[in-house]
Amino acid sequence: MAVYTEVSDEEMAAFLREQYDIGELVSAKGIAEGVENSNYLIRTTQDSFILTLYEKRVREEDLPFFLGLMDHLAERGVPCPRPIHGRDDRALRRLAGRPAAITSFLEGLWPKRIQPFHCAELGRALARLHEAGTGFALSRRNGLGPADWPPLYEQAADRAHEVDASLKPLIEAVLDEAARDWPTDLPQGVIHADLFPDNVFFIGERLSGLIDFYFACNDFLAYDLAVCLNAWCFERDRSFNVTKARLLLNGYRAERPLSQAELDALPMLCRGAALRFLLTRLYDWLNCPEGAYVKPKDPMEYAAYLTFHRGVASAGAYGLD
Amino acid sequence: MAVYTEVSDEEMAAFLREQYDIGELVSAKGIAEGVENSNYLIRTTQDSFILTLYEKRVREEDLPFFLGLMDHLAERGVPCPRPIHGRDDRALRRLAGRPAAITSFLEGLWPKRIQPFHCAELGRALARLHEAGTGFALSRRNGLGPADWPPLYEQAADRAHEVDASLKPLIEAVLDEAARDWPTDLPQGVIHADLFPDNVFFIGERLSGLIDFYFACNDFLAYDLAVCLNAWCFERDRSFNVTKARLLLNGYRAERPLSQAELDALPMLCRGAALRFLLTRLYDWLNCPEGAYVKPKDPMEYAAYLTFHRGVASAGAYGLD
Numbered sequence: 001m002a003v004y005t006e007v008s009d010e011e012m013a014a015f016l017r018e019q020y021d022i023g024e025l026v027s028a029k030g031i032a033e034g035v036e037n038s039n040y041l042i043r044t045t046q047d048s049f050i051l052t053l054y055e056k057r058v059r060e061e062d063l064p065f066f067l068g069l070m071d072h073l074a075e076r077g078v079p080c081p082r083p084i085h086g087r088d089d090r091a092l093r094r095l096a097g098r099p100a101a102i103t104s105f106l107e108g109l110w111p112k113r114i115q116p117f118h119c120a121e122l123g124r125a126l127a128r129l130h131e132a133g134t135g136f137a138l139s140r141r142n143g144l145g146p147a148d149w150p151p152l153y154e155q156a157a158d159r160a161h162e163v164d165a166s167l168k169p170l171i172e173a174v175l176d177e178a179a180r181d182w183p184t185d186l187p188q189g190v191i192h193a194d195l196f197p198d199n200v201f202f203i204g205e206r207l208s209g210l211i212d213f214y215f216a217c218n219d220f221l222a223y224d225l226a227v228c229l230n231a232w233c234f235e236r237d238r239s240f241n242v243t244k245a246r247l248l249l250n251g252y253r254a255e256r257p258l259s260q261a262e263l264d265a266l267p268m269l270c271r272g273a274a275l276r277f278l279l280t281r282l283y284d285w286l287n288c289p290e291g292a293y294v295k296p297k298d299p300m301e302y303a304a305y306l307t308f309h310r311g312v313a314s315a316g317a318y319g320l321d
Numbered sequence: 322m323a324v325y326t327e328v329s330d331e332e333m334a335a336f337l338r339e340q341y342d343i344g345e346l347v348s349a350k351g352i353a354e355g356v357e358n359s360n361y362l363i364r365t366t367q368d369s370f371i372l373t374l375y376e377k378r379v380r381e382e383d384l385p386f387f388l389g390l391m392d393h394l395a396e397r398g399v400p401c402p403r404p405i406h407g408r409d410d411r412a413l414r415r416l417a418g419r420p421a422a423i424t425s426f427l428e429g430l431w432p433k434r435i436q437p438f439h440c441a442e443l444g445r446a447l448a449r450l451h452e453a454g455t456g457f458a459l460s461r462r463n464g465l466g467p468a469d470w471p472p473l474y475e476q477a478a479d480r481a482h483e484v485d486a487s488l489k490p491l492i493e494a495v496l497d498e499a500a501r502d503w504p505t506d507l508p509q510g511v512i513h514a515d516l517f518p519d520n521v522f523f524i525g526e527r528l529s530g531l532i533d534f535y536f537a538c539n540d541f542l543a544y545d546l547a548v549c550l551n552a553w554c555f556e557r558d559r560s561f562n563v564t565k566a567r568l569l570l571n572g573y574r575a576e577r578p579l580s581q582a583e584l585d586a587l588p589m590l591c592r593g594a595a596l597r598f599l600l601t602r603l604y605d606w607l608n609c610p611e612g613a614y615v616k617p618k619d620p621m622e623y624a625a626y627l628t629f630h631r632g633v634a635s636a637g638a639y640g641l642d
Contacts, residue, residue, distance in 0.1 A: 008433035008434075009430035009431055009432070009433065010430070010432065010433050010434055011433075012430075013430060025430060026428045026429065026430070026524055027426075027428045027429065027430065028430060029350070029352045029353075029354065029362050030352065030353035030354055031350045031351065031352065031353060032350075032351035032352060032353035033350065033351055041350050041362060043428065105348075107347045107348045107364065108347065108348065109330035109331070109333075109334060109346060109347070109348065109349065110330055111330070111331065112329035112330060112331050112332075113329075113331055203347055
């Protein structure tokens with residue numbers, strides 16, 4: 001939660017004037033959101049935009065994929081930030097020593113109390129994103145897929161018990177299950193891979209924006225649904241809301257039908273998605289500097305979700321007929 | 322630099338809908354600026370605004386003074402944030418357990434590289450602020466005036482040498498000078514008391530906004546000029562730019578003439594203003610938690626300014642004829 005790279009107003013005004021045709025800068029405010037990059041909400045004489053400076057956690061060689069993808073999706077009607085191209089037609093350039101890009105500003109509010117209608121809208125938007133991703137020329141490996149979980153766990157294994165004694169046996173059991181049962185031939189494409197509520201904007205009951213494509217990659221499309229089932233369908237008491245899950249899945253299926261193989265794989269995909277977030281949260285929790293400004297998220301939340309998914313026998317548990 | 326109190330988008334939308342007539346909330350971003358309060362840049366279907374939640378460093382009993390002052394000044398044409406009154410006509414209310422207010426959003430950029438024209442504009446705006454403050458019904462004591470410097474110094478005295486061996490003799494000499502020579506009967510009124518470049522917005526060469534009135538108080542008007550001479554007229558190498566000082570003072574005098582007594586007092590007022598910022602920076606430097614997110618400002622900068630002012634015999638050194 002921060003602006004890591006400070007850019008003076010003058011530097012930003014000159015950057016806009018020299019590189020872009022989007023008007024003169026009239027206001028710039030660093031946004032206290034996002035843990036990966038520095039974001040400024042800027043206003044010019046023409047419109048509002050987001051200026052992003054990419055910090056070290058985003059690999060520079062991935063930026064053409066992320067920005068190209070947003071271009072590709074925006075052209076196809078997905079409500080995502082649209083990269084603004086400069087006079088030289090490039091969207092990616094440098095500012096204050098960091099890779100930098102300007103994107104369109106999306107209005108909307110992200111929901112903190114998830115209502116069922118949010119899930120229905122989300123399902124439709126996710127399917128449209130998947131359809132729109134077809135034909136995107138670049139590809140990017142999922143850096144947090146099944147092959148990456150064992151080495152990620154290795155970095156936390158001998159301290160997992162400091163968080164909770166149940167973590168070690170739980171994680172090791174699911175790593176075994178994934179090694180054995182992870183699907184191999186589901187429909188693939190570009191996925192968002194991190195579509196949490198704070199990355200989805202609504203105006204009233206209408207979904208108005210999908211943001212933060214910096215985990216996007218190529219993987220099973222249904223894995224994106226599994227991420228959303230975890231991120232949107234559990235209540236604060238960690239119980240699973242099957243009504244929300246049904247609306248999410250049916251919203252999705254109304255735009256892009258799910259194959260029987262995808263439905264069959266859903267419980268395993270949900271376990272994998274829960275494990276992926278459990279592992280990164282566990283790592284962040286154990287490696288959080290004393291007195292850090294950003295409090296890490298509780299890994300036990302995802303341990304509870306994972307335990308739920310391990311009890312699921314078929315996609316019927318997610319509200320499907 | 323932070324949003325300390327997090328307010329969900331829903332909570333904010335409900336707050337606006339129930340209390341104000343400024344349209345529906347369509348966007349809210351926490352701003353990573355300011356160390357005193359939590360600020361959100363919000364957009365409604367009507368306009369942009371700043372929502373401020375007042376944190377512990379601002380005393381709640383002072384808020385009617387600050388908000389009332391902004392109302393008073395804005396009505397008289399000072400380009401400052403205008404408090405938005407709710408349906409019950411109140412500007413100050415509570416949100417997320419904190420005192421909260423919404424003000425108008427001011428466009429503009431704050432200058433990092435101060436140019437002479439900035440100083441001329443600033444001088445005029447400061448004088449107009451002082452004139453417009455006349456007749457404001459409330460008053461507030463300057464909590465960082467000469468009487469407050471000795472107790473503030475006491476809290477840092479036995480560790481001042483950790484920063485630099487020169488600080489102790491310098492500060493103690495100026496405390497003696499202030500006790501002896503501080504003026505007693507200059508024109509008084511409402512002053513801003515903290516008009517640093519990051520509190521002054523420009524659009525091109527035009528001053529477009531004065532913000533952050535949370536140190537405003539009643540004191541000698543010329544003391545505000547002394548704060549600005551310190552904050553705007555030293556170069557990065559800590560040399561004093563007399564051209565900027567002349568433009569600042571002449572800009573001021575074009576709107577509000579300075580009396581001979583004010584001119585005579587200027588060197589002492591500048592020493593006092595430099596001491597005030599030296600003391601608070603010294604305190605913050607010595608009391609900064611290990612690994613703090615906000616790096617405290619170097620107190621030695623103001624020690625250098627103070628030494629300059631101690632060598633000044635008359636206001637002529639500030640560029641006046």
